[in-house]
Amino acid sequence: MKLQDIPVSLQPIDNDDAQSTLTPALLTEIADHLEALQARGATGLIDLRGLPMTASDRSALIDVLGLGEVTIQVDALGRSEARETGYAGVWWVEHRSPDGMTVAEHIEIAPIPQIAPAHPEDIRSALTRLRARSEPGGAVQ
Amino acid sequence: MSQPETLGLQLARRGVSRRSFLKFCTAMASAMALPPAMAAQMADALAKARRQSVIWLSFQECTGCTESLTRSHNPSLEGLIFDFISLDYHHTLQAASGEAAEHAREAAMAANAGKYIVVVDGSVPLKDDGVYSTIAGITNLQMLKDTVKDAAAVVSVGTCAAFGGIPKAKPNPTGAVGISEIVTDKPVINVSGCPPIPVVITGVLSHVLTFGAIPELDHLGRPLAFFGETIHDRCYRRPFYDKGLFAKAFDDEGARKGWCLFELGCKGPTTYNACATVKWNDGTSFPIESGHGCLGCSEPDFWDSGGFYKALSQGNWGTAEGIAAAAVAGAAIGTGAAVMSRKRQQSMVQEHGESEGGTLK
Numbered sequence: 001m002k003l004q005d006i007p008v009s010l011q012p013i014d015n016d017d018a019q020s021t022l023t024p025a026l027l028t029e030i031a032d033h034l035e036a037l038q039a040r041g042a043t044g045l046i047d048l049r050g051l052p053m054t055a056s057d058r059s060a061l062i063d064v065l066g067l068g069e070v071t072i073q074v075d076a077l078g079r080s081e082a083r084e085t086g087y088a089g090v091w092w093v094e095h096r097s098p099d100g101m102t103v104a105e106h107i108e109i110a111p112i113p114q115i116a117p118a119h120p121e122d123i124r125s126a127l128t129r130l131r132a133r134s135e136p137g138g139a140v141q
Numbered sequence: 142m143s144q145p146e147t148l149g150l151q152l153a154r155r156g157v158s159r160r161s162f163l164k165f166c167t168a169m170a171s172a173m174a175l176p177p178a179m180a181a182q183m184a185d186a187l188a189k190a191r192r193q194s195v196i197w198l199s200f201q202e203c204t205g206c207t208e209s210l211t212r213s214h215n216p217s218l219e220g221l222i223f224d225f226i227s228l229d230y231h232h233t234l235q236a237a238s239g240e241a242a243e244h245a246r247e248a249a250m251a252a253n254a255g256k257y258i259v260v261v262d263g264s265v266p267l268k269d270d271g272v273y274s275t276i277a278g279i280t281n282l283q284m285l286k287d288t289v290k291d292a293a294a295v296v297s298v299g300t301c302a303a304f305g306g307i308p309k310a311k312p313n314p315t316g317a318v319g320i321s322e323i324v325t326d327k328p329v330i331n332v333s334g335c336p337p338i339p340v341v342i343t344g345v346l347s348h349v350l351t352f353g354a355i356p357e358l359d360h361l362g363r364p365l366a367f368f369g370e371t372i373h374d375r376c377y378r379r380p381f382y383d384k385g386l387f388a389k390a391f392d393d394e395g396a397r398k399g400w401c402l403f404e405l406g407c408k409g410p411t412t413y414n415a416c417a418t419v420k421w422n423d424g425t426s427f428p429i430e431s432g433h434g435c436l437g438c439s440e441p442d443f444w445d446s447g448g449f450y451k452a453l454s455q456g457n458w459g460t461a462e463g464i465a466a467a468a469v470a471g472a473a474i475g476t477g478a479a480v481m482s483r484k485r486q487q488s489m490v491q492e493h494g495e496s497e498g499g500t501l502k
Contacts, residue, residue: 045177047170049418052375076160077221095164101424103168106177114181115167119159121149121188 022053023060026107030090033109037089043110049102065090065107072116078103082113148225149188162188165221169347172340172419173356173366183351187225190350194253195260196246196288197231200281201274201308201317202263206299207233209336210343222343225350229257232276243277246288254291258349260342261285261320264301264308268316285323294328294355295320298342303331303362304441311445321362328355331362335438338419341367361441363413372409372435375417378402396432406450407434414439 026046033044048058066086074080078098082091091113095104108114118126149162166183170176175183199207211234228234229249232242249257263281266273271280279287289295297320300306308317321329332341345364348356356364373379381387381401388395388402396402403410409417412435416427428435434450437443 043178047174047177049171050174052377052379052417054377054380074160076158077164080164095167104164104171106167106171115160115163119163121153122159125153 022051022057023064026051026061027064030087030107030109034087034089037109037111043108043114045109046107048105048107062092065092072113074115076115080115082108082115145191147189147191151192152224159184159188166347166351169340169344172415173344173348173364174369175366183347186351187347190225192225192227193346193350194249194257195226195228195346196249196257196292197228197234197260197262198281198284198288199231199233200261200263200265200285200302201315202299202301203307204233204262205336206262206302206342207231210298210339212339222346226346229253239277243279250288250291256293257291258294258296258346259288259292260296260298261302262298264305264317264319265323266308266315266317268314273315282323285320289324289327292327294330294349295324296330296332296342296345297321297362298332299337300333300335300438300441300443303333306335307444309442329362330355330358330364333361333363333368333439334414335436335443337439338367338415338421340419341415359413363439367415367419368413368439370413372412372414372417372429373407375415376401376409376429377417378429391432402429402432402434404452404454405434406448406452408437408440408443408446408449408453409435410453412437412440 029046033042033046036042036044068084068086068088070084072082074082078096078100080093080095082093084091089109089111091108091110093104093106093108093113093115094102095115097103149159152162162184163180166187167177167180170180170183197207227249230242230246232238235242235245237245263274265271265281265285267282271282274281276284297303301308301317302320304319305313305317305322306319308315309319319331321331330345332345334341341364344366345356348354348364348366356366359365359368361368373382376382378399378401381399382403386395386398386400387404388400389404390396391405396405401407407429409429416435417429420427420430436449437446440446
């Protein structure tokens with residue numbers, strides 16, 4: 001028997017019945033974080049995977065937030081991508097595993113997402129390696 | 142004896158950057174429903190931590206729990222846990238066997254007395270002095286007592302270790318019990334599920350490493366981060382339940398449209414676990430998404446709870462009016478679940494000067 005002969009096929013669940021009231025609630029929360037960022041420099045993070053979000057909710061949120069000017073790609077244990085939304089300081093951040101699976105997804109409210117800047121320890125280690133190469137007998141000489 | 146080096150230094154030599162630590166902790170914090178802002182703190186703590194000695198005991202079990210962890214869907218990310226811990230004894234995975242294996246366990250216990258974590262999968266038979274399951278001639282009961290004596294904490298992985306599971310199902314011929322019925326003087330964390338979700342195992346170990354403490358537990362000893370809400374609270378089919386749209390048979394129109402499986406016996410409303418958000422098989426789906434109701438496998442005595450295809454309403458809520466009342470209450474709970482989750486995160490941020498669970502030190 002072929003797969004298509006099995007007389008059960010799931011209809012897409014993405015219809016009006018599956019849309020909740022999550023998107024308006026999230027927009028309010030994002031606005032509150034953005035206000036805190038503007039007033040006190042306080043950054044905010046909203047974990048999208050922890051929310052009971054339907055595919056309809058998700059696409060509604062993507063539509064409302066839109067796309068901004070900056071996209072940051074990071075390659076650390078798999079690809080991560082931070083896309084600025086149409087609202088400055090509001091980022092859609094997606095972390096993927098090396099095999100491409102999404103392992104975390106956030107709305108981050110910050111001037112720059114926390115995954116982007118280099119960590120002081122990595123900078124220290126980079127300096128050590130660079131000095132070693134530029135010293136006499138190092139790889140550059 | 143000099144201190145072993147930190148995980149940060151150890152992994153930096155292998156080219157693992159602090160960004161990678163942050164990413165691992167971001168994924169763990171997300172899975173554990175910790176406040177997302179805590180990932181940066183966790184990453185710093187993890188980089189300063191040292192490898193944790195873990196002794197893994199397998200008793201009356203099917204090895205599904207070990208399979209679940211070792212075949213976890215993000216080998217390069219979740220697999221990092223094997224760089225963070227020193228798995229000193231696991232008789233299914235280790236090369237040594239017989240007396241050599243038992244010597245490895247005893248050596249790890251002596252070297253890390255008071256600090257090591259014991260992970261157990263499988264229940265322990267008590268009937269007839271425990272003769273129904275032995276390893277290297279030692280009964281499970283004796284091995285558990287000996288090994289736990291100097292442990293910092295015990296993690297019961299899987300429903301068999303947590304609550305007795307399938308070996309304990311009626312008529313329970315071996316007198317099987319869960320670990321917490323035997324170990325009463327150490328912290329016992331129950332990671333139930335048949336099998337448990339791999340990231341739950343990884344999450345608990347990461348929590349201990351980063352916070353030096355056991356996570357906050359529910360009344361059955363399960364980490365609240367994963368077992369704080371029911372499958373039903375987080376189910377993507379919940380909007381159908383709230384609207385009273387139920388599949389009545391596995392091949393009817395409602396089933397095809399993905400309506401709620403409550404009337405087909407789904408145990409989601411009474412089952413606490415994270416399947417609905419974490420999912421299985423490379424994040425593909427979870428049982429309800431595949432068209433079958435939840436069996437309630439992370440709850441005590443799930444095997445004997447009256448039938449997988451019997452609606453909860455037949456046993457608990459009685460009548461059609463009861464279902465209707467539950468649907469109304471459910472609508473309120475559905476809206477409230479995300480709010481409750483957020484409130485828990487906020488209170489953790491406020492309280493997390495030390496830790497949110499019991500300390501191991």
